[in-house]
Amino acid sequence: MSRRLAGRVNWNKVTPYLLILPAILFELLIHVTPMIVGVWMSFVNLTRFFITNWLAAPVAGFANYSIVLNFDKPLGRQLAQSFGVTLAFAVLTVGLSFILGTLAAIVLQRQFRARGPLRTLFLIPYALPAYAGIITWKFMLQRDNGLINQLLVNDLHLFDQAPFWLIGDNAFVSLVVVSIWHQWPFAFLMTMAGMQSIPDELYEAAAIDGASVWRQIRHITFGMMRPVNTVLVLLLFLWTFREFNTPFVLFGSAPAKSANLLVVTIYNSSFIQWNFGLGAAMSVLLMVFLILVSALWALWNRRVHN
Template structure:
């Protein structure tokens, strides 16, 4: 009964969709303030409140910059994944859960035998879309780190921007863009081929 109504469901769904409603630049700038070493909320909670770390780490420079980038990217992409999964769950007939419950299946068995197999086609598309969006993302690392990202979070989108609009080497920037397109097309083709073979094997 994954879609049964419960008290506060509307408020919970609205909270999940907040990252999707906020402008990207405003949201990432807010995260950059939260990741500040001395005055940021992240270090205040981890070090001063929870005492999980002895010293306040740098999040926007050094090796921790990739962790900060992943956190912001996941937070920003989560609402789309949430909406997609909710749409997939609504397409699962409730009769399947009712029949399995009558046969003695528990909640975890229903999730493993009904929910996850029914969501497999949705998850396959969702993983591909999120991969393409994340790989092509420029706004998040640019707003979070500026024109020159730390080495740990130095993405190819930043390299293309630097080559094209910082050093004015449009030839290199264009070549990198074409190679990125070919790489994404190759990954997409291989992924679709493997998922189609798995569907045929399951069938």
């Protein structure tokens, strides 16, 4: 009987499912289950007393959400402030990384002597383990023995007194600069690859018609790059908005108010204050926001293309 059954199995239909089965099992274990648990956590009072006994944690309903979204109370205000900082940080970092990446890709599009070495050099910050680059910047940004103050104060005399770069409002500037340093090579990589697929004939034809280099860049390069650029900007935004390494290495778990990014806020509420319910509520809100941004992006993208 098993033989007859086996004979009826359509292997062509079953094979893909067998191939994909391990991946599905892992997806369930490492992504789907944690996400369900995460949403559940945001509805219970998961404080330090219940961490090792989660099922006993009292149901909180929407209490966690109303706490983090009550902007009259310190915690809600802190979240709103952190959201604002993160948004400003993401817009600046993505914008500037994109501009630097595009500029570098444009000037490196044509062959010239230094092209290969420069391309390799520009990719190094991206290849470096993120924390190694950030630690180096942390040293450079030290007030008394760092390179930045040596350059700005002692060599160029731009400041009378050596400024602090890792606390106060300056911390935000440091955060943006360091993040751009290790993120712009990715924008460069993507735009460079995109520009390589623009046919040379387009530029040649335009040149014959008398279009200047600048007109060629404006009309051909930017026009042809639009699909790549829209994807790239979304990717960069999603990645920057969840940035953790840069603030955590630069400032530890107690960043200046000006540089208090959302993921660090969530991390602190969970692993410093041990209130996982609040942390989970904030992560769910973060996820909803990122999904909303992606959905709006998709809508806008479709509209532009139609």
